[in-house]
Amino acid sequence: MTLNIQIAPRLIVPDPDRASAFYQAALGAEQVFRAPLTDDGRPSVVDHRVGGAFFRVSPAVSSWGWLSPDDLGGSAVLLEIEVDDPDALGDRMISHGAEVVVPIENRPYGKRSGRVRDPFGHLWIITGELR
Template identity: 65%
Template sequence: MSMKPRLIVPDPDTAATYYQKTMGAEEVFRAQDDNGRVMVVVLQVDGSPFSLSPAVPEWGWLSPDDIGGSPVLLEAEFADQDAVAERMVAGGGTVIVPVENRPYGKREGRLRDPFGHLWIVTGELR
């Protein structure tokens, strides 16, 4: 099985730029509808893909802001969790739990990106 999260965002182009700048994501695919509206952008971070699509309420595609917050935590492992968290905040994200060494052997924190998605930024102790 392969699983690839698709994040629903107000503007896939803005979100793609944010993830490229903050997480080092690379765009690997993009599709538009007949009107030129971006319907999916596939990004990849260190071999792990995820997609972005716009909110389309008639299809049930709702962003976190549309439903009052995200019910999902996305856990992403990075070599330098502090740098990623700093870039996320500089780009408009919010720290929910600071990045710190945890007693269970990980260095991690929790952040909300500017689109309402919740992230656990994790990795090895430093």
């Protein structure tokens, strides 16, 4: 059986508008949808496109079980992004507030990769071809 499936990660953050601005600036994401504001003044979801991939950001709402990495004491998920120039993307993310967790270097498994933590606690593996 073949299923037609698309997976769109939803990143839980304290401030979806601030997160959306970061992902647009740091990843070049395009905001493609923004839900109306909820009672607390935050959108319930903001959808983004980067190349052919989609992801969402939503506010942390503890009563729904939607917890941010800070609420959990760290991120339970690694988001991997493969790009032509991992160093350039890593530098761009860092210049917008991400922090290096593992430096981007040539790895023995045949990729150039490293890891950053975005300002909202989400962990990103940035990978590409060796150089």
